[in-house]
Amino acid sequence: MPLIVQKFGGTSLADAEKIHRAARRAIRAKLEGHRVVLVVSAMGHTTDHLISLAQSVTSDPPKRELDVLLTTGEQVSIALVAMAIDAAGHEAISLTAAQLGLFTDSTHTRARIQHISRQRLDQELSAGKIVIVAGFQGIDAGGEITTLGRGASDTTAAALAAVLGADRCEIYTDVDGVYTADPRLVPKARKIDEISYDVMLEMAAAGAGVMHSRAIEFAKKFNVVVHVRSSLTDVKGTRIMAETSNMEAVAVQGVTLREDLAFVSLTAVPNHPGVAARIFAEVARNHILVDDIVQNIYDGGKYANLGFSTNADDAAQARAVCERLAERLGIGGVEIDNDVSKVSAIGVGMRTHSGIAATMFEALSHAEINIENISTSEIVISCIVRRKDGPKALRFLHDAFKLEGPGNAGESR
Ligand code: ADP
Numbered sequence: 001m002p003l004i005v006q007k008f009g010g011t012s013l014a015d016a017e018k019i020h021r022a023a024r025r026a027i028r029a030k031l032e033g034h035r036v037v038l039v040v041s042a043m044g045h046t047t048d049h050l051i052s053l054a055q056s057v058t059s060d061p062p063k064r065e066l067d068v069l070l071t072t073g074e075q076v077s078i079a080l081v082a083m084a085i086d087a088a089g090h091e092a093i094s095l096t097a098a099q100l101g102l103f104t105d106s107t108h109t110r111a112r113i114q115h116i117s118r119q120r121l122d123q124e125l126s127a128g129k130i131v132i133v134a135g136f137q138g139i140d141a142g143g144e145i146t147t148l149g150r151g152a153s154d155t156t157a158a159a160l161a162a163v164l165g166a167d168r169c170e171i172y173t174d175v176d177g178v179y180t181a182d183p184r185l186v187p188k189a190r191k192i193d194e195i196s197y198d199v200m201l202e203m204a205a206a207g208a209g210v211m212h213s214r215a216i217e218f219a220k221k222f223n224v225v226v227h228v229r230s231s232l233t234d235v236k237g238t239r240i241m242a243e244t245s246n247m248e249a250v251a252v253q254g255v256t257l258r259e260d261l262a263f264v265s266l267t268a269v270p271n272h273p274g275v276a277a278r279i280f281a282e283v284a285r286n287h288i289l290v291d292d293i294v295q296n297i298y299d300g301g302k303y304a305n306l307g308f309s310t311n312a313d314d315a316a317q318a319r320a321v322c323e324r325l326a327e328r329l330g331i332g333g334v335e336i337d338n339d340v341s342k343v344s345a346i347g348v349g350m351r352t353h354s355g356i357a358a359t360m361f362e363a364l365s366h367a368e369i370n371i372e373n374i375s376t377s378e379i380v381i382s383c384i385v386r387r388k389d390g391p392k393a394l395r396f397l398h399d400a401f402k403l404e405g406p407g408n409a410g411e412s413r
């Protein structure tokens with residue numbers, strides 16, 4: 001019997017009607033002859049509200065307790081979806097990560113999945129039930145509750161699809177699929193029919209919040225085709241899959257904006273072997289994410305200015321860690337800039353098309369937007385800009401790379 005994993009995001013479960021709608025989709029898949037596993041997020045903006053609630057009590061909540069709090073959101077959803085399926089006359093069971101056996105490491109608020117037990121899942125599926133799993137959460141070896149990072153219900157779904165060898169993994173959300181840019185910021189954006197794991201991974205990492213990047217890592221590793229589609233319509237959506245020869249060979253496939261960044265600058269860093277290693281070892285030891293790194297040397301190679309972008313959430317901790325390092329290593333100063341964003345252009349064609357960087361810089365110049373830092377890799381070019389310039393930069397890049405197109409939003413399955 002084929003197995004399907006369906007994931008519903010927060011907006012797709014925002015009220016009772018939407019919960020019934022999700023339940024009906026699962027039942028439909030069951031009636032079509034599938035074994036069905038649902039993964040659900042917290043309803044609507046519940047997770048944001050829970051974070052605000054924690055912050056109303058203390059500005060610095062212990063991460064362990066934050067995880068205990070945040071996982072309640074998904075627990076509400078699994079129970080309600082199970083009730084909706086039951087009310088429609090079908091058998092369902094809700095499972096938390098602890099009940100299921102979804103084990104992670106112990107890094108609270110951004111834990112990584114280590115092992116998923118199949119026993120309970122197989123047992124419930126064999127009994128003919130629709131199994132509803134709480135996304136975003138896990139437990140560590142000591143039984144502590146963990147979460148996998150914001151937006152990580154996608155990762156729960158992809159990991160379950162991988163472990164179970166699912167025939168399909170469907171991500172139901174509030175857009176018709178993956179677009180050439182966030183359609184909320186670029187109304188002219190076009191839906192992409194098929195996208196490779198590699199390009200999607202980079203788009204997700206660079207700010208395309210429609211998919212959690214670790215979900216794509218799982219999907220790629222276990223070759224699970226992920227189908228991103230609307231929970232409200234039957235429009236075809238986007239397939240995320242291994243690269244195929246007939247995929248669009250356009251140079252740039254999408255543009256993205258990341259607004260949740262901060263830029264850390266270390267000035268007058270003594271420039272001798274081992275300094276960068278010590279700095280980044282300490283940063284990593286404190287679980288501070290490092291996005292892009294820039295360094296330039298001056299004063300005949302005596303000193304360097306060293307900067308890196310990091311998660312805005314990590315900025316305060318990054319400052320504390322870097323200030324300690326500055327004292328120890330004789331670094332001149334530490335500055336944190338919280339007012340930056342990153343725009344990126346992504347596409348496999350970058351390797352073979354010249355002039356992409358030039359097009360990008362020209363577009364930003366036409367928009368009269370100053371570029372503060374540039375980083376490039378084989379399939380991504382990114383620029384750091386002022387936060388206020390981000391959305392405008394994104395629109396100019398979308399135009400410059402001619403990403404607009406007829407689209408296919410009206411197509412049916
Ligand atoms: P869910 O609650 O279903 O997980 P998310 O809010 O996490 O939904 O993701 C869907 C949102 O992602 C869309 O509403 C859209 O604004 C945003 N988004 C960002 N980049 C893209 C993109 N390239 N294509 C489609 N949606 C995008």
Ligand code: ASP
Binds near residue numbers: 041042047073136153
């Ligand atoms: N509820 C979690 C969040 O808002 C996980 C998710 O939605 O994927 O981040």
Ligand code: MG
Binds near residue numbers: 009154
């Ligand atoms: Mg999401």
